[in-house]
């Protein structure tokens with residue numbers, strides 16, 4: 001059994017800032033602060049943590065439990081409006097290649113596809129609705145399960161085990177996200193980690209968190225399928241086991257990016273020719 005968990009924002013879709021606008025709206029209604037989210041780092045954190053931080057920015061103190069409930073209610077009520085506005089303004093997008101990738105995964109035997117997101121469950125469904133991708137997800141871990149991403153991921157795996165009625169080992173779980181926080185949470189839980197570079201995450205921070213696989217998006221499924229062990233590695237090795245097929249550097253590069261160093265060689269050739277034109281050597 002393989003369990004694949006997808007983050008939502010920046011990994012499946014980009015909702016054109018709908019979440020931040022809905023949270024700003026809710027915080028403004030309660031504290032008067034118009035742009036609380038501007039000074040909060042929302043990406044990669046769970047909704048509850050974001051709500052608390054945004055409220056704190058607005059009110060200058062932590063929210064009480066009752067205030068958190070009210071804030072959450074206001075956010076969830078406002079979110080459909082903001083998502084719809086993003087769709088209307090053509091700011092709502094699916095991450096490149098993700099729809100085809102999910103169709104491919106749903107046709108694979110022994111694969112369970114779920115959500116691993118910091119969004120509240122209701123918020124997750126509202127954000128995903130216009131994408132039409134919801135049908136691919138049978139279960140998930142959500143921001144309402146835990147403040148901690150790694151705990152949320154474990155909860156998703158627990159649900160996958162319930163659905164499949166099998167025990168799921170850590171090495172059978174693959175987490176796909178777009179920030180270093182997704183990578184770190186997956187590592188903390190002992191799961192495989194793959195990162196989308198074209199999401200909301202800072203690329204330097206993602207690379208520093210050292211995921212097993214880092215790819216721009218899903219337009220080329222091959223590196224993802226090889227990483228997931230659903231397609232044979234042309235170099236004859238498994239992801240994560242860096243036995244050298246050619247050279248250690250070449251293999252490590254292939255393991256990280258799924259692309260061959262020969263592409264870099266080709267670029268270097270172009271640069272060398274350009275340099276020769278100018279310097280004569």
Ligand SMILES: [Mg+2]
Pocket residue numbers: 007008009010011043044177178179199200
């Ligand atoms: Mg994300």
